[in-house]
Amino acid sequence: MYNLHLTPEQLEFRDTVRDFVEAEIKPAALHPDRLQPFEKPLLADLIDKAAQMGLRTFTLSEETGGAGADGLTACIVMEELGAGDVDLATVLGQTSALARTLFDRLMSSGQRQRFLSKFVEDDRYHLAFAGRDPGAGAGWCYHRPLAADDGPIPSAVKQGNDWVINGTLPFVANATVAKLFVVQARAGTKGVATLLVPRDAPGLTVREPLKAVGESIRWHHGAGAGVTFKDCKVAADHLLGKEGANPFAQGADAARGVTQLAAINLGLGRAAYEAAVDYAKIRRQGGRNIIEHQAIGTKLAECAIKLELARGMIWKAAWLLDHPEAVADRSVSELPFHVIARVYTAEAVNEVALLAAECFGAMGVMRDMPLQKYVHDSMVFLHNDDADGAAKLAVAEAVAGYQRPAAAA
Helix, strand or coil: CCCCCCCHHHHHHHHHHHHHHHHHHHHHHCCHHHHCCCCCCCCHHHHHHHHHCCCCCCCCCHHHCCCCCCHHHHHHHHHHHHHHCHHHHHHHHHHHHHHHHHHHHHCCHHHHHHHHHHHHHCCCCEEEEECCCCCCCHHHHCCCCCCCCCCCCCEEEEECCEEEEEEEEEEECCCCCEEEEEEEEECHHHCEEEEEEECCCCCEEECCCCCCECCECCCCCCCCEEEEEEEEEEEHHHECCCCCCCCCCCCHHHHHHHHHHHHHHHHHHHHHHHHHHHHHHHCEECCEEHHHCHHHHHHHHHHHHHHHHHHHHHHHHHHHHHCCHHHHCCCCCCCCHHHHHHHHHHHHHHHHHHHHHHHCHHHHHCCCCHHHHHHHHHHHHHCCCCCCHHHHHHHHHHHHCCCCCCCCC
16 A cells, blocks of 8 residues: 555665765765856766665666665655755666666566676666657647657668667767667668667767856756767667567656656755755844744745655655556546656746745855755756646646547658
8 A cells, every 4th residue: 555654675775875965965066166167067976986886776676686676765766866966866867767677677688688787787887768758748739649750860770680770869868978778760661669779889979968158058957968870780689679669658667767857856856945944044134043034934834845745746656656556446546647746846846946045045046055056957857848838738638538549650
């Protein structure tokens, strides 16, 4: 049954990661020298250290070298990492979520034998998904079939014992750190071919990531960049699943990733809130600490309420993804709870970040203070494709009972 009592293992995960964040990630992420520039370097050394703690592989089953963490545990860990640094958390979240899907569900035994040991043994072995999530853009096709994908997607042609890939993708999450790419490409009239492409495959080029210039700031989290394939060859047995079939089509894997992103977002909001509480306890005005002022107390209460509601929805969404029988037996409605969690959290955390900044007064906008970063990071989450206004229409379709027909060929 759905239970708010965390297991001893979940509590150990949470407390261990929280201690790591407080002792090592936050001091580096919030150092004034890092906060002032618009371009903030990826905390690569700390990502390595987190990987050494098992936070890159913890969602793998025990049989494949992980800890067998379920969706709720993953969200608990991602919230703690997000409270430290959203870019670090996003890199680890992308890899850990995709690892579970690949190594425990989709890979053949031969593919697992080829790639699993490399992944488990190399702390810098990250994963990237270069494809289209099922249902992406559904909000823009409200009560209509999904439009044919006119966006950039590589093509793949079978030549003898190889697949040859050509094309360019303008942005792939984790591209700059990934050592294995999952690439979806058009395969002639047979639909999509999903291919495992190692970083060192001939013909694969990862572009330099976009840099922040002046007031132009990167509007994404993590370590993304463009990727180009020029006569890129991989062996025929690098095909994931069957040619023409999308192994990610069921959507549950993408939903897990969405829920984990919501948890990272929640961690960001909690960090902003906790910073405001700490400051309000020491800032004196009118003969007493400002946390005793009604105006500040109201702002902090609003923050606490929004964060608790967001956490409750994230935990519920994560639990339901691990227990779909609760929907099947009508214990819970068929609403897309991962979308609800993601959208609500994005809106709530943005409001929390702004309220927290107000508690600091003029200091809240200073570039060497963390609140300006928290506000910016919350805006990125708010305007992300899976949390923008159109995403709510997926909930509206579920309310109406709309069943989308198959996408156009």
